[in-house]
Structure formats: C-alpha cells, structure tokens
Amino acid sequence: xxxxxxxxxxxxxxxxxxxxxxxxxxxxxxxxxxxxxxxxxxxxxxxxxxxxxxxxxxxxxxxxxxxxxxxxxxxxxxxxxxxxxxxxxxxxxxxxxxxxxxxxxxxxxxxxxxxxxxxxxxxxxxxxxxxxxxxxxxxxxxxxxxxxxxxxxxxxxxxxxxxxxxxxxxxxxxxxxxxx
Ligand SMILES: [Cu+2]
Ligand SMILES: [Zn+2]
Numbered sequence: 001x002x003x004x005x006x007x008x009x010x011x012x013x014x015x016x017x018x019x020x021x022x023x024x025x026x027x028x029x030x031x032x033x034x035x036x037x038x039x040x041x042x043x044x045x046x047x048x049x050x051x052x053x054x055x056x057x058x059x060x061x062x063x064x065x066x067x068x069x070x071x072x073x074x075x076x077x078x079x080x081x082x083x084x085x086x087x088x089x090x091x092x093x094x095x096x097x098x099x100x101x102x103x104x105x106x107x108x109x110x111x112x113x114x115x116x117x118x119x120x121x122x123x124x125x126x127x128x129x130x131x132x133x134x135x136x137x138x139x140x141x142x143x144x145x146x147x148x149x150x151x152x153x154x155x156x157x158x159x160x161x162x163x164x165x166x167x168x169x170x171x172x173x174x175x176x177x178x179x180x
Contacts, residue, residue: 008149012067021149029110036106047097055128055144058087059120068150071120081139083130102168123149
C-alpha cells in the first residue's frame with residue numbers, strides 16, 4: 001500500500017452554526033523508510049476575516065460510532081508530549097474557505113507496526129498551540145478546539161496522486177513568493 005485517499009465527513013455532533021468541512025487527503029509513501037507525503041484539499045471553512053490556523057492530527061481510534069468524538073486522543077505510540085506525536089501535522093491556513101496544501105516530510109508512516117492505517121484524522125476548529133499553551137491540554141492536544149470533520153484512514157485508490165501533485169507543488173511555490 002503506498003497511496004491512500006481519505007474522504008472527510010463533517011462531525012455529526014456539531015452545532016448548526018459551525019462550518020461543515022468536507023474534502024480529501026491523499027497520502028503517498030513509496031517504501032517503508034520513505035517520506036510520507038500528502039495533499040490536503042479541504043473545503044467549507046468560513047470565508048470571513050477569521051484567519052486562525054486549523055489543526056490537523058492523527059487520532060488514536062478509527063472508530064466513528066459517535067462521529068469524530070469517538071476517535072480518542074492523539075495517536076501516541078511512543079508516549080510523547082504534543083506536538084511530538086507522529087500525526088501532529090500542525091496548522092493549516094484557509095484561503096477563501098479552502099485548504100490546498102502539499103506536504104512532503106510528515107513524521108507518520110503507512111508501514112510497519114506504527115502504521116496510521118486503521119486510525120483516524122481529525123480537522124479542528126482552532127489553531128494548534130504546538131505545546132506552548134502552558135497547561136496540561138496543550139501537551140496532549142494543542143488546545144485545538146472542536147472537531148469539525150474526520151475520517152478513518154483506510155481506503156486505497158490509484159493514479160490520483162500523479163495527477164494532483166504537480167499543481168499543488170506549484171501552488172506552494174506561489175504562496176512562498178507571496179509571503180516574503
Ligand atoms: Cu486532534
Ligand atoms: Zn499531538
């Protein structure tokens with residue numbers, strides 16, 4: 001398995017005024033010690049002036065019996081503090097209500113005993129404080145707030161990666177130029 005396509009559903013327990021986030025993440029890892037790469041493509045965030053980052057993490061359980069609220073805490077096989085969990089992907093910023101992002105050096109793996117397959121991914125309402133919040137929750141979950149959408153890491157698909165990755169790499173470059 002070297003390519004996964006995850007399709008996100010909004011958290012069924014959210015209050016009606018919260019955003020309904022949908023979209024997909026593609027994961028690609030060519031071999032066991034290769035870098036995990038991903039394309040994040042998510043929609044449905046507010047379009048206003050709230051430019052706070054949105055945390056994305058791998059959570060412990062691939063169990064959606066109570067939607068995103070039954071996925072447990074962060075996947076933490078090595079008993080580390082946040083943000084050193086393998087699935088702490090950090091903050092993502094929206095533009096016109098969307099996240100479009102390519103990442104090439106994620107810590108998680110699709111192979112071996114610590115594979116994230118069978119776990120879940122959660123997209124949060126708020127920014128990840130990256131362990132700097134000076135409280136217990138900061139070292140567990142980054143105080144990232146409500147769970148907007150989630151997905152079990154499980155399905156597999158082909159050919160999408162080669163089609164999408166060049167465009168995302170271009171987009172990253174454009175963003176960097178604009179930011180400097
Ligand atoms: Cu989380
Ligand atoms: Zn974490």
